Structure formats: structure tokens, C-alpha cells
Amino acid sequence: MDLIVTPEDGLTPLIVAIKKATKQIEITIFRFDLKELQKALETAVTRGVKVHALIAHTTGGGAKRLRKLELDLLAAGVTAGLLAAQVTPDLAGLLAVVAAAGLGWRLRFRPSADTRAWRRGAAGERRTARLLAPLERRGWAVLHDLAIPGSPANIDHLVLGPGGVLVVDSKQYWGRLRLDRDGMVWHGRHLLVSTLRTVRWQADQADEVLGVADVQVPAVVAVYGASVPGGLLQADGVTIAPARRVPDLLQALPPILGPERVAWLADRARLRFHPAA
16 A cells, blocks of 8 residues: 655544554655654554655754654664655655555665664674573573663663673674784774773663672673684773673673572662663
8 A cells, every 4th residue: 555645634644554554664754753653653563564764864853853763763673764865845844654565665765874883783782682692591680772871871781690790782893803012902993992981881880770889890892793812802991702702701700699699680770770772
């Protein structure tokens, strides 16, 4: 079913079309500030419908608001991207929706840099989540994508088990990492001091939010794509390792927490943190 709607038609035809979709929804958004429509698209994802959104890069509402919409939709599981060029004035007031029951994706768009970075990060987090999952059968608890209170930042993975409480962050690089004579880590020509300090800060925030004096929270970076010299690095208070090695490294930590303590800390973390999405 193809549905082209102008603002004069109201919201009802769009909502009805979205609710009827069973396989795929394709939406082109030129001006968008309707929370009800956004919620309907997100609900469709939970029904198993594939949702693709193409969003105008600039409109009267401003690029910043549309960029936030793009990232919100991505977080809800909607495939989203920005138009490469500004929408022409005669299209600025149009909102067109294609709600399909199996139509092919007919629009071509270029995802923004933020979208590409978000997708790489999200893919790395999902891979790390799968790597860490077996730990839960060995007395560990693993929490994912936690919002840091009072901050837009998030913790990729909080891992709690016999070896302690750790923050694990996923990073995708190409080529190889390098440790210089001053103990600083480089990726090509880029110094990773800021990246590592951010991960260390996330671990410090986890420590503060948990608020347990005798439990310290180390930080681990799980690396995809790039080789890590010696298979393991320590820099700026952060352990850096190939992602595939991280579960074994956690398992090899000397036990400092018993099962009851791990369960108590995991419950405390679930109460004090909230999902970032």
C-alpha cells in the first residue's frame, strides 16, 4: 500500500497505515515534530515490522532537532538516515509515508557521520554482549547500555562477578594500536588519551553510583578490528584487549566476591541505573 499525505489530511491516515503494516514501513520525513507518529513507528518495530526512515537534513525546525530525531529512531530499532541535500521549499511542508507489506526499499540515502558512528558502536556493543553472555552461567551478572545519571553518556556493559565489578567499553579500530615510550596509546596518528580517560570516567561514575566503599570499578576496552600489542595493554588506568579475550580475562581475575555479594551488587546496579535507550 502506498500512502501520500499532506498536512491538511491530518494524522489519522498515517497512524492507521502504520498499524496495518505487517512486514515493512518506509517513511520519508520532510518536517516532523509529531510524537504520536514517532511512537507509532517505534511500536511497529516491537511488532517485528522493519521500519526505514529518510529524514530531511534541514527544515524550518533546525538540523539539531532532526539529528536528535534520527538518533532516537535508531535507538528504537528504526533504520534512519539524513538526506544529503537540503529539502527544497516546495517540499518543506510535506510529510509523505509509504506503509508497505513487502515493497522493496526504493529510496537511496547517505547516512550521516553520526549515524554511521552510532551503527558501528551499536554493532560492537551487540558483539560484546554476545561474548559476555556465557559469563552469566559462571556466576556473573552482565548489564548493558546503562545511562549515567545526570549525564548524556552511557556505560556499554557493567559486569559483576567473582572477580569484581568492571565497566567494559567496545571500540572499533582498523590497523593496529601502538604503545609509545611514554606509555601512551596511539591508533595511527591519533592519540587515544581522551578516549581512554572517558572510559575511565565512566568506570568512576559506576563506582560513585553504586556507592560501595570496598568495591572499586576498573575499566576495560574491548577492541575490534585492530591488533593490540602483546594482546594486552594498560594505559591511563584502563585495560585494553582484543574483544575475544575479554571474557577469559574476567574469568582469570582472582575471586573477591561471593555469590550473595554479586547478587546484591547486581540488584543495586539495576535499581540505581536505567537503560540508556
